[in-house]
Amino acid sequence: MNARLLLLLLLWPFAASAQGFAGLGTATEGFGTPERPAVFDFPRDHGPHDDYRIEWWYLTANLTAEDGTAYGLQWTLFRSALSTEGGEGWASPQFWMGHAAVTTPTDHYVAERLARGGIGQAGVTVGPFEAWIDDWQLVGSSFDTLNMTASGPDFAYDMDLSAQGPLIFHGENGYSVKSADGQASYYYSQPFYRIEGTLNLPDGDVQVSGNAWLDREWSSQPLSEDQTGWDWFSLSLDDGKLMGFRLRQDDGSYYTSATWITPDGETTAYPDGAFQADPVSYSDVDGRQVPTQWNVRLDTCGVDVDVYALNPQAWMATSVPYWEGPIIIEGSHRGVGYLEMTGYE
Numbered sequence: 001m002n003a004r005l006l007l008l009l010l011l012w013p014f015a016a017s018a019q020g021f022a023g024l025g026t027a028t029e030g031f032g033t034p035e036r037p038a039v040f041d042f043p044r045d046h047g048p049h050d051d052y053r054i055e056w057w058y059l060t061a062n063l064t065a066e067d068g069t070a071y072g073l074q075w076t077l078f079r080s081a082l083s084t085e086g087g088e089g090w091a092s093p094q095f096w097m098g099h100a101a102v103t104t105p106t107d108h109y110v111a112e113r114l115a116r117g118g119i120g121q122a123g124v125t126v127g128p129f130e131a132w133i134d135d136w137q138l139v140g141s142s143f144d145t146l147n148m149t150a151s152g153p154d155f156a157y158d159m160d161l162s163a164q165g166p167l168i169f170h171g172e173n174g175y176s177v178k179s180a181d182g183q184a185s186y187y188y189s190q191p192f193y194r195i196e197g198t199l200n201l202p203d204g205d206v207q208v209s210g211n212a213w214l215d216r217e218w219s220s221q222p223l224s225e226d227q228t229g230w231d232w233f234s235l236s237l238d239d240g241k242l243m244g245f246r247l248r249q250d251d252g253s254y255y256t257s258a259t260w261i262t263p264d265g266e267t268t269a270y271p272d273g274a275f276q277a278d279p280v281s282y283s284d285v286d287g288r289q290v291p292t293q294w295n296v297r298l299d300t301c302g303v304d305v306d307v308y309a310l311n312p313q314a315w316m317a318t319s320v321p322y323w324e325g326p327i328i329i330e331g332s333h334r335g336v337g338y339l340e341m342t343g344y345e
Helices: 003-015
Strands: 054-065 070-081 094-103 108-116 122-125 129-133 136-142 145-152 155-163 175-177 184-201 204-219 227-237 240-249 254-261 267-270 275-285 288-298 303-309 322-331 335-341
Touching: 054 184, 054 322, 054 335, 070 122, 070 129, 070 136, 070 184, 070 204, 070 322, 094 122, 094 129, 094 145, 094 155, 094 322, 108 122, 108 145, 145 184, 184 240, 204 227, 204 335, 227 288, 227 303, 227 322, 240 275, 240 288, 254 275, 288 335, 303 335
Parallel strands: none
Antiparallel strands: 054 070, 054 204, 070 094, 094 108, 122 129, 129 136, 136 145, 145 155, 155 184, 175 184, 184 204, 227 240, 227 335, 240 254, 254 267, 275 288, 288 303, 303 322, 322 335
């Protein structure tokens, strides 16, 4: 058995079924369960929560070069607990997976790293903050000022980030409901990063700057058994920011949630049904039909926009496949953002 196959077998509880980052709708005995009211303790909660089954540090960025060319960037670290039993070294039940990507108008570069916990290959610490898998790093003296690096066969990047606003808590002050059955996660974001640095691409180095959005989320069963995937939008608009998602259910219905964020960080949470996202057109992405143009609405805030993929072929051909890429926003508001779609494999 080769090493990659062994790692994928170890990853199986985290990734093997068809629900996006799946198995997320299956019951999990012994793991932690998010509870109301959500209570956070920083900087500790920037670090891992090993008693929950799944967790991520998820950063996306919309970038522009000096010549006006648009780019997208992703840096993600996933943690999955394979059991509720503790252990040191190779006996640690924690499994780590890293994804990095750069998207251009014509190309999409992807890399993946897999690691077991307990041996120093991957992890997260706070005070100072450091998240890493192999030589990929997201590090800084605090969560507000970070340096981020990653590389793959055809790309690398070195970026500096500085928070220009407060942390944002989704749902009920960070308790984010995901289904009518009540499944939930703890969910907060830092959507106010200013980012700048260098992309190393096959055609040469590119100096870029823009805005970045980092999501933190952890849970043990964030989906219900009848949910098959999600469509998640982060929109940076001309008068605020909007996070919205719809979770697709196997009867064709959807469960939705949204957060409206003002420029100074005030938030309004919207329950199921307020946020609307409808596919407008599809693209053939390596033999699968994926919606890459959407109409997105949040009527209470006067939002009625069309979003377009910068590059419709932004497929993450990783162990857990999904679509992730930058989007352009037009309509009642203008701006840029990111779109993630799972369950289309």
